[in-house]
Amino acid sequence: MGKTYIFGHKNPDTDSITSSLVMADFERKMGNLDVVACRLGNLNKETEYVLNYLKIEAPKLIESVEDGSNVILVDHNSPSESIDNLNDVNILKVIDHHKVALETSYPLYYRAEPVGCTETVIYKLYKENGLEIDKTIATLMVSAIISDTLLLKSPTTTEEDKKAVEELSKIAEIDSENYGLEMLKAGTDLSSFSIDEILHLDAKKIDFKEVKAIVDQVNTADISEVMKLKADLESRINEIISEENLDLFMLLITDIVNSNSQVIALGNSASLVEKAYGVKLENNTALLKGVVSRKKQVVPIMTENA
Ligand code: MG
Ligand code: MG
Ligand code: MG
Numbered sequence: 001m002g003k004t005y006i007f008g009h010k011n012p013d014t015d016s017i018t019s020s021l022v023m024a025d026f027e028r029k030m031g032n033l034d035v036v037a038c039r040l041g042n043l044n045k046e047t048e049y050v051l052n053y054l055k056i057e058a059p060k061l062i063e064s065v066e067d068g069s070n071v072i073l074v075d076h077n078s079p080s081e082s083i084d085n086l087n088d089v090n091i092l093k094v095i096d097h098h099k100v101a102l103e104t105s106y107p108l109y110y111r112a113e114p115v116g117c118t119e120t121v122i123y124k125l126y127k128e129n130g131l132e133i134d135k136t137i138a139t140l141m142v143s144a145i146i147s148d149t150l151l152l153k154s155p156t157t158t159e160e161d162k163k164a165v166e167e168l169s170k171i172a173e174i175d176s177e178n179y180g181l182e183m184l185k186a187g188t189d190l191s192s193f194s195i196d197e198i199l200h201l202d203a204k205k206i207d208f209k210e211v212k213a214i215v216d217q218v219n220t221a222d223i224s225e226v227m228k229l230k231a232d233l234e235s236r237i238n239e240i241i242s243e244e245n246l247d248l249f250m251l252l253i254t255d256i257v258n259s260n261s262q263v264i265a266l267g268n269s270a271s272l273v274e275k276a277y278g279v280k281l282e283n284n285t286a287l288l289k290g291v292v293s294r295k296k297q298v299v300p301i302m303t304e305n306a
Pocket of ligand 1: 015016075
């Protein structure tokens, strides 16, 4: 059948990176030996922390695969977040936890569940197939679930995520609270990044009906530290708005300890943020109390109000 390339979305997060590694293990255990775990971008610091902790290699960095190749998509299905020639490859499987944005002209194995993390879905695949989860795989899985759910505090968290973390932490021999906080904090160290790099860590293009937007998120343990960069962030954001012809750019600076986000909103449609959250932007910014999830607390509310 030839090689199967497994990868998550561009701007990969811990879920995308670990899910490609874990899914490759799953496929091998199921007898599909010719699989390659890949990634579509650089590692963030949080993911680096996980791979260093385990002393394992990152998935192979690729930009594209040859037309006709077999691929498995993890942690995404939207063509805009995938390889450019997605239409010309053979998607064998999708394992995901996002809304469906993919259409194919052929049948495929499609497994998406409304849980907090792709790894929770893959965890269930191991269970359903009676496969053993080793310590490394368990650590990769639990890291991603903690990352995507911000230590099981995000509203995207389900009972299944909690159950998975409980069991996987035992196999991984970690205290999920301590390990998780260290891992999340490693991801908030912005010291070595330029303004442009900070803005590229976790940016997603999203349309709220007619409003063309980017919703960008950066995690921190101290909002005021990131707000020191506000002027520089804003001038680069304004450039991105004209380059990409955007109506709105939302930068969510998310406090992972207290579960709030400071938003910086720029663009002609910035007032949509005021309408959606009942806040007043002062100097382009406002505190969004309790908002941590782009998927559950930004996309639906902004779309509804657009
Ligand atoms: Mg992701
Ligand atoms: Mg995910
Ligand atoms: Mg994320």
